[in-house]
Structures are given as structure tokens and as C-alpha cells.
Amino acid sequence: MKFINIRELSRSPSKYVKLANEKDDIVITRNGHPYALLLKIDDDELEDFILAKHFDLENDFETAKQEHLSGKTTNIHDMINNIENR
Incomplete structure (x- = not known):
């Protein structure tokens, strides 16, 4: 693991990404x-x-799946x- 300051990163970003x-x-x-x-x-x-x-994103996916399975959703x-x- 290497430590650099933000100034070093701004001088040579591609070097540190590599x-x-x-x-x-x-x-x-x-x-x-x-x-x-x-x-x-x-x-x-x-x-x-x-x-x-x-x-919470994973929980949202699970909630959406359960709502779909129980028929609480609307077909597109x-x-x-x-x-x-209308």
C-alpha cells in the first residue's frame, strides 16, 4: 500500500492509476x-x-421482488x- 498526497496525484494521475x-x-x-x-x-x-x-439498495431490490411476486406491481x-x- 502506498500513500501519496493529493498534490502528487494531481501532478501524475495516470502514473498512480497505472x-x-x-x-x-x-x-x-x-x-x-x-x-x-x-x-x-x-x-x-x-x-x-x-x-x-x-x-439499502439490496433491501430495495428484495422489496421490489416481493411486491412483484405478490402482484402489487403494474405491468409496463x-x-x-x-x-x-387518458
Whole structure:
């Protein structure tokens, strides 16, 4: 893991993106304190990150699924027909 300040990152962003992609997670500091993290991530890891960071999103998906299964949702075609028939 490498630590750099935000000024270093602004001088050579591609250098640090390449470094993070190839081998090192990078902690970006601001005024001597951790500010951001630059790390390599693939599609699966991104999905896991989003679900972990935004746990309520996963709950929303589950609620939507349950509403669909119990018939509490409206078919898109019915919705379009209702709008067109107004």
C-alpha cells in the first residue's frame, strides 16, 4: 500500500492509476489525513462494493421482488395503455 498526497496525484494521475491497476492500493491523503482510496477493481468486485456500501439498495431490490411476486406491481404495457387512454 502506498500513500501519496493529493498534490502528487494531481501532478501524475495516470502514473498512480497505472500503479494501482498493476500492484498497489494507494491511499490519497489531504492535509496528512486519509482522503480517498485508489485501487484496482473488476466488474464483480464493483457489484460487491455497491451492494456492501449501499446495503439499502439490496433491501430495495428484495422489496421490489416481493411486491412483484405478490402482484402489487403494474405491468409496463398496462401502464403505457393507461397513459395513452387518458
